[in-house]
Amino acid sequence: MSDPVLSVRNLTVDLPKGMERKHAVQDISFDLPRGEILCVIGESGSGKSVTANALMGLLPPLMHVSSGEILFQGQNLLKLDEPALRKLRGRVVSMIFQDPLSALNPLMTVGDQVTEVMAAHGEGTTETRSARALELLTEVGLPDPALMLHQYPFRLSGGQRQRVMIAMALALEPDILIADEPTTALDVTTQAQILDLIQQIQRKKGMSVLFITHDFGVVSEIADRVIVMEKGHMVEQGVADTVFATPQHPYTKRLIAAVPRLREADRPSASSGGDGTSESVLVVEDLNLVYRSGGGWFSRLREVKAVQDASFTLRRGRTLGVVGESGSGKTSLGRLLIKLLDSDSGRILYRGQDIASMKESDFRALRPKIQMIFQDPFASLNPRSTIGHIVTVGPIAQGMRKADARAKALRNLEKVGLDAGAFGRYPHEFSGGQRQRVGIARALMFDPDVLVADEAVSALDVSIQAQILELLDKIQRETQVAMFFITHDLRVASQICDELLVMQKGQIVEAGPPSQIFYAPKDAYTRELVAAIPGADHALQQA
The missing domain is CATH 3.40.50.300 (P-loop containing nucleotide triphosphate hydrolases)
Structure with missing residues (x-):
């Protein structure tokens, strides 16, 4: 494994009192390798998204980190105040959210939302930001990027909106890209395109990617390494091919077994008439x-x-x-x-x-x-x-x-x-x-x-x-x-x-x-x- 760009040590995030368990994540440790894709997989409630939000400093007020460290270049991100964290978001670490329609402002054009990321960090001039936005929309494969600059999110398909989110995340060329279930609601061809796009960009720019998903099928397409989480605990981690071939934890085995697979034979008929066909x-x-x-x-x-x-x-x-x-x-x-x-x-x-x-x-x-x-x-x-x-x-x-x-x-x-x-x-x-x-x-x-x-x-x-x-x-x-x-x-x-x-x-x-x-x-x-x-x-x- 290459040198880690980010290290998480003994991270524990507490849930509000009265919840079914005390911790959203408990005592988890892992490294995000430089220039690799690390997939975090688990069911809803396993703590995947909470971990990502903790890295970004975006935990809701009712949750708080009770112990642990998140280290970037020797600096503990958990010790930084909000203004310092705001400077890091977008420039050092960016996030692609699961639902692009909810994450995009319906009252702003695509171009304005991409340039806003750069303007918030004082990057460039109005002209250079517009040129950069056009370049980014071209890079993520949107059709007719010059026209797309002036479109509103509701006019775009789900796959196109996700590409806009990726363009925004890449605006300041961050070291780390966090992708939180970015393909869950997409059809298979669009999903394949988005996965391929993330891989291309990661290789081209040498970024580190933390990819969150519940689908081992997606993991097999994109991951270099895998972390498996269950109810706030990290139960297994390792090289993706090794985890696939020889999963150690029963929960990992259940997740792999649950991935829907193509049947080789057709489904047995539940009912048929005298001629072999149903009414x-x-x-x-x-x-x-x-x-x-x-x-x-x-x-x-x-x-x-x-x-x-x-x-x-x-x-x-x-x-x-x-x-x-x-x-x-x-x-x-x-x-x-x-x-x-x-x-x-x-x-x-x-x-x-x-x-x-x-x-x-x-x-x-x-x-x-x-x-x-x-x-x-x-x-x-x-x-x-x-x-x-x-x-x-x-x-x-x-x-x-x-x-x-x-x-x-x-x-x-x-x-x-x-x-x-x-x-x-x-x-x-x-x-x-x-x-x-x-x-x-x-x-x-x-x-x-x-x-x-x-x-x-x-x-x-x-x-x-x-x-x-x-x-x-x-x-x-x-x-x-x-x-x-x-x-x-x-x-x-x-x-x-x-x-x-x-x-x-x-x-x-x-x-x-x-x-x-x-x-x-x-x-x-x-x-x-x-x-x-x-x-x-x-x-x-x-x-």
Whole structure:
């Protein structure tokens, strides 16, 4: 290992009183090698982000460092006051945050936000800062950088916003770059591009990178060395290849085992008719949706074909997955199926009835039979309502007696792995995986024929992902519900889907069983998606 650029010694960060444990991180020590990428991996609550925030001096007021040292060039950063730390941020150590939309100012252009970093440190003149911003946007691979300078964050895709964050972090050419889950919410091709970009920049500039993630697949793509954290403790560290080949700690072994892998054989059928196929529940024929904007006095009409001539069949007890990059039309298609959006043309036949052409008043009686599990389990649950109210309010509104709704809610909560005590608690008292279980319990209250799962596991740790996927599989086998599963992670799709649709720019470019899609793809775009799967080679070797 080369000389460390940063050393952490016996760091302990205390949590507020009344929390489930006393320390966010306890007595951890490690070195960040010069010019290398060190990955810190662990589940939510393991202390990864707390460690990063402690390095940056960005811990929230309720947390404080009770012991330890963070040494940079012989200087203990924990002894510095706020003005001294502010001088180091950006110039010595910079950070890329997990959610670029929340981290970027929605009221400032991209160019202004990049130049603000330099201006805050008194770097250059207005002209040189603007020139540097253009150079940085070019370096991170943004299309038409001169135009991007004047764009606002909401006009950019997730991958483009993350590239802006990287440009801001590089503005002052820091010695250390901290990347906190920078690819978690991105589709596989964009994720591959961002990982490649970070590696290129790290090698070109000789920076040290502290990369935080929960996905060992990502680690296998980028890491030189690895630290594994569990509940605030560092349980293993070493060279990445060694940790992969011979993990020592049981927790490390569990994390590696939880990484979703491509199945070589298709998923066994849960239900079939006499001819070997399941009963059709939903038949989609030539469905189209066009988003239109502008067209006023001073703007040109802009049209985006979100869904183009989509046709497929969703069968009882089977899961149809749809994969593709952000903007491919996956979520729009899912929203058409549950009539949160109205189609421009085409048919959606639910048990022989065309619901696409139905008015909302006519469809209302059928709505309970087509339910949705949302991507963000916290945003989709009312923080002011108890779990009991969240799960029962829909059925009660549909005419179910309160006593019956309560009894059914308790049965469903037990079915998804939550005890009866959850009924009277609030969403903030649960972890992300538990909140997603609540969302599933809510959807099951109507005994639906169709479940639309929109990125239902993308925000979860890989080990929690595995639990939720297992739960969905169990529920499907018990209830024979048909599932439309939207995901950007092809590894997840391989685990749970019986058939797959591949979407690109609103079109279904390929359809078939997972074995065909992953091992004999016909379309060039499908081959590109499969090639971008993080850790694909390692995953296939271990499958």
